[in-house]
Amino acid sequence: MAGEDAVEQDEPAGDDGGALAVVAASAQDGEALHRVLSGGGYRARIVADGASVLDEVLEAGPDILLVDLPTALAHVDLLPGILLRHPALATLPVILLLPVDWTGETPESLGRAVSDVVFLPVRPAELLHRSSAAIARRRRHLAQRASAGHLREDMRGISADIRATNDPAVMVDALLPGVGRALGAHHVALQVFDDGRVAAHGSSWTDTAGGARAVLAAPGREHQEDALPLALALWEESATATFSTGSGAGPDGGTGSGAGPDGGNAPAPDWLRKSIAGACTVHGVVAAMGEGDTPFGLLWIMSEEQPQAFSGVAGALTQHVLGNLAHGLIQAQLIARQQQAVRKLEALNRARIDFVGTVNHELRTPLASIAGYLEMILDGVGGDLPPEAHTMLQAVERNTAKLSGLVEDISARSSQESDAPGRGPGDLVHLLSDVPLEEP
Structure with a gap:
């Protein structure tokens, strides 16, 4: 079993904080790899019996797996079933140890599971560097997944709050601070155009808890004409755009001929420039809101001094929330007209x-x-x-x-x-309780 063929040695934590490596290789190669990894601050477990690799990995929960070619080929046919039963192993970094004279091709299923390749005999610096890089990539990946999961839950809550009301003001009050806090933004502004489907609206939110920040003025109806071309372009491409009020931007705040590397790809709006009056540099992301073929608003998500972080997941979730808001505003307008x-x-x-x-x-x-x-x-x-x-x-x-x-x-x-009698809401349960039941 795993304990019979494994040797564990706890070494002082190195740059990777005592990361655990499981090595599946021959006795000679395993001993050499153990010395290299231990010298680099890793805790190493050597598995001499290839049949015990899976047991050892499941028991130890390592940060990285190093496996030689014979052991990998012996398990390649079992790999799909193993990943199906243990999906967490799909994120485990695997370094394949190849003979220096290897010229063949590895099976496709094995190639998909391998993170990197190192040739035997290993060069210590190369092995430690590749191992550290693989572990760092995995940690970033797991952190991004966790962050995306939290963001998804936050955005789902915002959408639920929007769907729970027919009051546009309540919808906006749920959207602005909710999106701002979920994305770590300093300011969020909503600009709704004068459209036959919705009423014109402008509002903004500022995170005053993180420091003394000036509250931004909300975009007004007079700014609609300047914003409409940008909204149409973003809506047509189903995209978002970045912008900045910094000196790297071109004369119009966008990416004209004078735009620098920090200039973004959309002009910073005039209402924003007038609101900050040069007191700070604001970077942000803007997304269009609408329904059908045409947009009727923009959402501006902004941070001071540092560019606003905005991943693809954040973009997709923001678009989803904006879709719920657009639908809610249209329904609220219809209800208001009916009333x-x-x-x-x-x-x-x-x-x-x-x-x-x-x-x-x-x-x-x-x-x-x-x-x-x-x-x-x-x-x-x-x-x-x-x-x-x-x-x-x-x-x-x-x-x-x-x-x-x-x-x-x-x-x-x-x-x-x-x-x-006037018509209005009735208590259906109370009415039905007065209806005599017919005996079967």
Whole structure:
């Protein structure tokens, strides 16, 4: 087993802090490699029996594996299954030890698992350098994966907060500080253009916890015309751009003929330059926001003095959050318009009811008076009437009765609508609890 064929020696930590190396090689090569690694500050475990390599790696959890060609070839067919069962081994740096006269080709599956190659007999300085470089690459890779995982969780939380509300102000309040803290930025600004789908908006956030920083002014509606070409270009390419207010930038803050290495590839906006007034140098990344074929906003992510770190993962996650914000703002605008339309309809309905009430009141009294006097005249209170006049007054009486009936119908309908219960949210569970259940 692993313990029977392995020799472990703990040496004082060197430049790699006592990194553990497992060496699978012949006894002679293993002894030489042990001396080199120990001299470089590594803890070395030598596996003389190739069959014990996997057990030793799984038990020891080394920082690097050095394996000679015979041992590697003996395990190459098992490699896919091993990685499937133990995916963590896929990130383990593997240095393949080849004979100095080797001229053959290694199997493709083995080549994918190998990080580097060193020829035997080894040169100590080369082996230590390549081992340190491989371990450093792995540590950076693991750190980047961990950082990406944390960033993904932070961005997922921001998206959840945006989706949980229909209030644009709450969405923006979730986005700006959330993105700023997740990306370690000093300033974040949102610029929403005057678009038929959304309302124009400008806001900014500054991290004041990390030091005395001046709060940036938010971009205004007057800056839309200058920003729109940049938004269109970024949206078309599904890309982000960097910018800087530093002296390395060209006359317009971008990458014109006078742009230096720190000038970025987008112009620094005028509202930013006016806001900082030369007090500091601001570097940043800008991304477009929109939906469909056209954008309707920009997100500016900025840091003072040092360029804003922005990896491909950060870019993809930021674009995803902006997509959620764009959808939320559009939905909020639609809801606001619907609510406005409902309020207008309600106002019109109230005006109609008031009008009907006024008409009923203003018509009912004179109609009652007309009907009363007609009845008296037809009854001969004012004297006998000629037959022709009596016939005409009877027609007036009939039409007066029809008009009175119409007014009464309108009044009754208006009363029914006024007395009807208002429509609104209901408790469905409570309503269903009152429904009797039918026995099976």
